Amino acid sequence: MFKKFSINPLNVIEEEYEKNYSYLKHFLLKLTRDEQLSEDIIQEVFSRMLRNPEKILEVKYIRTWLVSVAKNLVIDHYRKKKPSLMEDGEIISDLLVDTSNPEGLMIQKETIFNALSNIPKLDKTIFLAKEHYGYKYDEIASLLDMPVSSIKSRLFRVRKKILANLERGESDG
Numbered sequence: 005m006f007k008k009f010s011i012n013p014l015n016v017i018e019e020e021y022e023k024n025y026s027y028l029k030h031f032l033l034k035l036t037r038d039e040q041l042s043e044d045i046i047q048e049v050f051s052r053m054l055r056n057p058e059k060i061l062e063v064k065y066i067r068t069w070l071v072s073v074a075k076n077l078v079i080d081h082y083r084k085k086k087p088s089l090m091e092d093g094e095i096i097s098d099l100l101v102d103t104s105n106p107e108g109l110m111i112q113k114e115t116i117f118n119a120l121s122n123i124p125k126l127d128k129t130i131f132l133a134k135e136h137y138g139y140k141y142d143e144i145a146s147l148l149d150m151p152v153s154s155i156k157s158r159l160f161r162v163r164k165k166i167l168a169n170l171e172r173g174e175s176d177g
Contacts, residue, residue: 013057020066021050027067028074035078035143045077079147119169127162134159 032042133139145152
């Protein structure tokens, strides 16, 4: 019979770090598109393991557990660092590329603000994650803990609404 607690948990953690580092790094780079943040999250995952090393022996599927912890840390990071993707000032400054023409900048800023003004926060988040930040449907679904089909249908509806807002804005002017 295999005696579970005769194994040194610190050795298990070290082995898992070596086995799963590349996998976690690739997963986190895809999710965050930020190498430094990915490194920080990996370090935090394994730091948590070192705080309570015996707990690793209770985990049945370590890679799945590591990915889950890492994903939750990414979500926590974005909730703390960017409490809302919907800070209109941030969105507008992020979306605007050409700042050489002040008049055009103001018109562009106003157009974007008006197009996004009456869209619910969750829909704005989905739209910006897909269209501005370039996340894939499954990545958005994972971050928001929603089915991919819901993400796709919400994105479809928000695109229609933004187009309607833009058309209404153009016909008013």
